[in-house]
Amino acid sequence: MAQQEDVFKKIVSHCKEYGFVFPSSDIYDGLGAVYDYGQNGVELKNNIKQYWWQSMVLLHENIVGIDAAIFMHPTTWKASGHVDAFNDPLIDNRDSKKRYRADVLIEEQMAKYEDKIQKEIEKAQKRFGDAFDEAQFRATNQRVLENQAKYDNLHHRYQEVMNAPGGIDLEGMKQIILDEEIVCPISGTRNWTDVRQFNLMFKTEMGSTADGASTIYLRPETAQGIFVNYLNVQKTGRMKLPFGIAQIGKAFRNEIVARQFIFRMREFEQMEMQFFIQPGTELDWFEKWKQFRMKWHQNLGFGAENYRFHDHDKLAHYANAATDIEFHMPFGFKEVEGIHSRTNFDLSQHAKYSGKKIEYFDPETNESYTPYVIETSIGVDRMFLSIMCHSYEEQLLPDGQTRTVLHLPAALAPVKLAVFPLTKKDGMPEKAQEIINELRFHFNCKYEEKDQIGKRYRRMDAIGCPYCVTVDQQTMEDNTVTLRDRDTMEQRRVAISDLRSIIEDEVSITSLLKKLL
Numbered sequence: 001m002a003q004q005e006d007v008f009k010k011i012v013s014h015c016k017e018y019g020f021v022f023p024s025s026d027i028y029d030g031l032g033a034v035y036d037y038g039q040n041g042v043e044l045k046n047n048i049k050q051y052w053w054q055s056m057v058l059l060h061e062n063i064v065g066i067d068a069a070i071f072m073h074p075t076t077w078k079a080s081g082h083v084d085a086f087n088d089p090l091i092d093n094r095d096s097k098k099r100y101r102a103d104v105l106i107e108e109q110m111a112k113y114e115d116k117i118q119k120e121i122e123k124a125q126k127r128f129g130d131a132f133d134e135a136q137f138r139a140t141n142q143r144v145l146e147n148q149a150k151y152d153n154l155h156h157r158y159q160e161v162m163n164a165p166g167g168i169d170l171e172g173m174k175q176i177i178l179d180e181e182i183v184c185p186i187s188g189t190r191n192w193t194d195v196r197q198f199n200l201m202f203k204t205e206m207g208s209t210a211d212g213a214s215t216i217y218l219r220p221e222t223a224q225g226i227f228v229n230y231l232n233v234q235k236t237g238r239m240k241l242p243f244g245i246a247q248i249g250k251a252f253r254n255e256i257v258a259r260q261f262i263f264r265m266r267e268f269e270q271m272e273m274q275f276f277i278q279p280g281t282e283l284d285w286f287e288k289w290k291q292f293r294m295k296w297h298q299n300l301g302f303g304a305e306n307y308r309f310h311d312h313d314k315l316a317h318y319a320n321a322a323t324d325i326e327f328h329m330p331f332g333f334k335e336v337e338g339i340h341s342r343t344n345f346d347l348s349q350h351a352k353y354s355g356k357k358i359e360y361f362d363p364e365t366n367e368s369y370t371p372y373v374i375e376t377s378i379g380v381d382r383m384f385l386s387i388m389c390h391s392y393e394e395q396l397l398p399d400g401q402t403r404t405v406l407h408l409p410a411a412l413a414p415v416k417l418a419v420f421p422l423t424k425k426d427g428m429p430e431k432a433q434e435i436i437n438e439l440r441f442h443f444n445c446k447y448e449e450k451d452q453i454g455k456r457y458r459r460m461d462a463i464g465c466p467y468c469v470t471v472d473q474q475t476m477e478d479n480t481v482t483l484r485d486r487d488t489m490e491q492r493r494v495a496i497s498d499l500r501s502i503i504e505d506e507v508s509i510t511s512l513l514k515k516l517l
Contacts, residue, residue, distance in 0.1 A: 008330040011392050014404065018462050020044065020388070021262060033266045040463050041384070043414030043444060045269075048383050049248050051412065052271045055296055055516055056246045063244035063273065065238055068225025070250060074216050077201065079353035080224050080346065080392050081318075082217075087197035089168055089254055091177065093184035094191040100184075102173045103193045105157050109180050111332060113151035120144050137422060154180065159313050170195040171277050198212040200253040218252035223375060225249070226274045229345040230371075231358055234276075241360055241371060242285065244275040249342050250378070260331060262381045269380035276371040279344065280360070285319050285374045286341045292516075293339060293376050294325060299515050300409045302390045308333060318345030328388040336386050337378040344370040387412065391464060406464030407487055409512070415465040416443040416507040417499075420456050424449055432471045435481070439500055442508050461486055467503055 015021040019038035023030035089102040161172035174195045202218040226245045312322040321341040326333040351358040359368045391406040421428035434446045470482040484491045
């Protein structure tokens with residue numbers, strides 16, 4: 001685990017050094033859990049968003065997009081339940097003065113039991129080789145059984161407190177923390193306060209004077225902007241069920257325990273799609289969207305073993321099914337996307353609070369009803385982090401040197417092609433610029449002439465640029481260049497006229513989309 005933490009620190013450092021992510025207001029020593037995307041980060045982020053948007057809107061004839069405002073009528077958040085119930089259970093350690101999410105402390109304790117079980121299994125696998133029977137080992141090994149019993153007991157108690165009548169049992173949650181002897185990671189003590197609820201919405205005021213101003217909120221999610229526009233989109237687009245509305249936008253949560261770099265932030269971006277369906281079909285659609293969304297993630301080539309579904313123990317009061325897609329980060333499997341069957345809760349609540357009739361007239365059944373909803377919700381920033389974590393490698397080369405390389409999917413890379421003149425004379429810089437002028441309309445190109453070619457390659461490896469082209473003396477004679485591949489470092493001679501056809505399909509979002517069909 002310590003080694004993984006070191007890798008994560010290197011990734012955070014790499015993000016700043018190479019223009020991916022900066023602390024916000026960096027010259028003023030930053031602002032807690034708020035980050036800015038640099039020149040390479042914004043390109044990668046935009047490519048992630050384009051991949052998601054096109055996979056939803058371009059590939060599905062029955063999904064359209066909107067861009068709703070961040071400020072919404074305050075009754076929106078009353079109707080959605082955020083005013084009364086958008087809380088985190090928090091607990092303070094009196095010695096370190098640090099605040100934690102109580103539910104996360106308990107979940108981390110469960111993960112420790114799982115890790116202990118997994119280590120025993122891995123040791124046994126090495127010992128017994130091909131003859132190893134995991135099912136039998138789990139059923140008979142004493143240490144595995146002990147840890148499984150501890151996990152099961154904790155899991156059962158956790159479910160009870162999270163699903164207690166009238167909301168989370170805060171006293172029960174603290175008792176679990178005491179019984180499990182969970183210590184503060186900073187102070188190492190168990191000197192805990194009571195667990196309290198904390199609302200995560202940012203408040204502000206709209207209006208010119210304090211007396212005349214009304215309290216409004218920065219939206220904590222983008223979904224409600226879709227729900228309140230359901231009628232507008234359905235009528236103007238003449239949409240028939242099933243259909244979806246997609247949106248990419250900023251959301252804001254006053255996270256008290258913001259940590260792990262851009263994994264949990266106070267200002268973040270979401271890519272959400274709400275899919276409106278006929279009641280009774282929701283569980284079928286839930287399964288279909290689960291599979292499609294997992295395929296979208298695995299399509300990036302990071303290996304199926306790095307993803308898993310995690311079904312929710314505690315369902316939100318409005319949901320009848322919920323799962324997360326988790327990705328294997330350096331700090332464990334963590335959620336990058338949620339898929340939820342939200343029933344008709346949101347539309348019904350907005351109908352109730354607005355006094356408007358929010359229904360769908362079904363011409364096939366000749367009846368009106370409130371549609372059910374399947375939601376797919378993915379954090380752009382978490383997606384960005386998962387891609388950076390998987391792509392980062394410190395590679396030992398045959399000559400004993402080390403290179404730092406980002407094996408980014410070519411279609412998502414910030415820069416697709418770097419063009420280098422071998423020297424700054426003999427017409428080579430002009431020739432290199434000619435190549436860029438021709439190809440810049442098709443993908444993002446970068447010109448580099450500073451330092452030796454080897455150093456230029458290393459800089460491009462570090463930002464994940466998949467291809468580099470070198471213009472040399474032979475180029476001036478026969479219009480061929482050296483094309484270098486980032487991952488293999490192989491070089492080959494190709495005609496300048498062939499560059500676009502060789503590179504474009506590899507680096508286009510279209511190449512990813514075709515694999516989804």
